[in-house]
Amino acid sequence: MTCFRLVQEFLEKSADRIPEKVALVCGDERLTYAEIEDRANRIANGLRFNGIQRGDRVALFMQNSVELVIGIFAILKCDAVFVVINATTKTDKLVYILNNCGVSALVVSPHQKIPIEEMRASCPSIKFFVVIAKEGELLDQPTTEPTTACFSWEQFLKTYPPTRLPARNIDLDLACLIYTSGSTGEPKGVMSDHSNIIFAVNSITSYIGNTEDDVVINVLPLSFDYGLYQLLMVFSFGGRLVLEKGFSFPAQILNLIEKEKVTGFPGVPTIFSMLVNMDLDDYDLSSLRYMTNTAAALPPAHILKIRDTFPHVRLYSMYGLTETKRTLYLPPSYLDTKPDSVGIAIPGTEVWIEDERGNRLGAGEVGELVVRGRHVMRGYWGDEELTAQRFRPGRIPGERLCYTGDLFKMDEEGFFYFVARKDDVIKSRGEKVSPKEVENVLYKIEGVHEVAVIGVEDALLGQAIKAFIVKNNSSLTETDVLRFCRNHLEDFMIPKIVQFVDELPKTSSGKIKKTELR
Structure with missing residues (x-):
């Protein structure tokens, strides 16, 4: 295994070793490791020349793209900290994040249509903007002399040399801030140092068994740690990343898997729910070696x-949170015997379960x-x-240990089972109900596509159980659902309310937003 000291070495060592190998496929573009290294060095020199110093935060606000990949490594190369902000973030939240971590520069795509002048006024820490546009096509240029510089990406590529900057950071320095979705309040910036990321990458790629021959498709935003780590992992072992903007057009993605001979497919439950309900006979997916699932x-x-649809594929069911990256994984050999488990601690880490008194x-x-290991992040920026x-x-x-806020149980063999978020547990009739347990039963009903279970206030029960169901069978009724529940759940766990909906609200990473359902 290659030894890494800093995250940018994932790119640099692959570029030194296999410069002509295609590293990134994104739309019509196919870039080698040498080409990405060249461009990243030029952007890094441009950032440094214009005042970005060691430890400065530089934000990237755009969709998955070649420029986003290059920008991440360029920021690392000038000893700064990258912050990828989801392209769908609204202006108020964007301003909050930029001010929260005191961003020094903002790299942005013109497709985001952000009001540059408003950003200048609202975010005083920003020294300059870099716009992914040609010279003369910059965003929202003021008629008066601007107080903050605005450069074009092409200008940086043409102006600055491709020389590799000498690294001054050490592995304890911050590499990135990953902002959580903030569904329960303001977004929080999780601080990841270089050693956190390198440890997590090495641990995950070791149990998946990645090699230089792997081709991984990523349809998840790079602002989401699960998506970001696909890029970092692939570059660490010298594979190829097929980067897409999303999974809105499944047929297009399946054709791409066939065309690029993809071996690795990371997904989330919403993606896999779509896959298992599709007719896949028209696609040759024989190149797939493994699939991974996390987020929920x-x-x-x-x-x-x-398993039935892809018998040749190794499926890794996993659990993690941004604060530790990855925590648990279920070895595929246990899928048949423990399909409801999310497994054991990832290599090199330790986990256990505590009560409220610390026992x-x-x-x-x-x-x-509770999680212990080198992947436990540094904390929340400024909090x-x-x-x-x-x-x-x-x-x-x-x-530092990480207390996850998630309730689990463990079996006699040491395999872990997710029960609920501590704040999601429903208390009905004096009993504690795990929404996940009810959801698992509802998913067994023919015609159920997606499910979310929450507790709602009830004068008699304390909390009543309410099930939201997206169905793919128009004949399914509330009576059918309740009949099935009575046969498979204890009385106090049967939903009092069943509501059929066309879709469930989700975060950009595919998690169901139960706060909106409440």
Whole structure:
């Protein structure tokens, strides 16, 4: 395994070793490692010349693109910290993030149509903008002399040399801030240092068994850590990344898998739900070697359908959170016997379950999952109070543990099972109900496409269980659903309310937003 000290070395060492290999396929563009290295060096020199210093935060606000990939590595090369902001972020939230971490420069696509003048006034820390446009096509240029410079991407590529800047950072320096979705409040910037990322990349690629021959397709935004790590992992082992803007047109993605001979397909439950309900006979997907799932646990019913549909593919069911990147994975050999488990600790880490008094719990007991390892991130940018709540001292002085806020249980063999978010547990009739347990049963009903279960206030029950269902069978009725539940759930777990909806609200990473359902 190649030894890495800093994250930009994922690109640099691959460019030195296999310069002419195609590293990135994005739309009509196919770039080699040498071409990406050349452009990243030019952009890095442009950033440095215009004042970006070690430790400065530089934000990238755009869709998945060649420029986004190059920008990430360019920022790292000038010892700065990259912040990828989802392209769908609204102006108020964008301004909040930029000010929260004191961004020094903003790289933006003209497709975002952001008001540059408003940004100048609202974000005083920004020294300059870099717009992915040709000279003379910059965004919203003022008629008066601007107080903040605005450069074009092409101008940087033409003006600055392709020489590699000497690195001054060490592995304890920050590499990036990844902002969480903020569904329960303002977005939080998770601080990831170089060693956090390198450890996670090495651990994940070791259990997946990645090689230089792997071709990985990524339809997830690079602002989402699951999507970002596909790029970082592929460049670390010298593979090829097929980068797409999303999964809105499944047939197009399936054709691309066939054309590019894709071997790795990372997805989330919403993507796999679409796949298992499609007719795949017209596509040659024989090149696929593995699939991975995280963001939310796959329902066991979907896992079994995927196994039946792709018998030649190794499916990795996984669990993680931005604060630790990846935490658990289920070895594919256990899918048949433990389809509802998200597995064991990733290589080189340790996990356990604690009660509210800090006691470790044994098999069958429900408590909070605690994570120990080099992948535990540094905390939340600028928020010591929240950092102290989530990242707590370990038994070794100076060590940080991550308290996930998720309830789990463990079986006798040490495999872990997600129960619920601590704040999602429904208390009905005096009993605690895991929404996930009810959802898993509902997914077994023929005609159910997607499900979300929440608790709603009820004068008699305390909380009543409400199920939102997206169906793909128009004949399915509430009576059918409740009959099935009565046969498969305890009385206190049967939904009181069943509501059929056309779709469920989701975050940009594909997670169902239960806060909006409430």
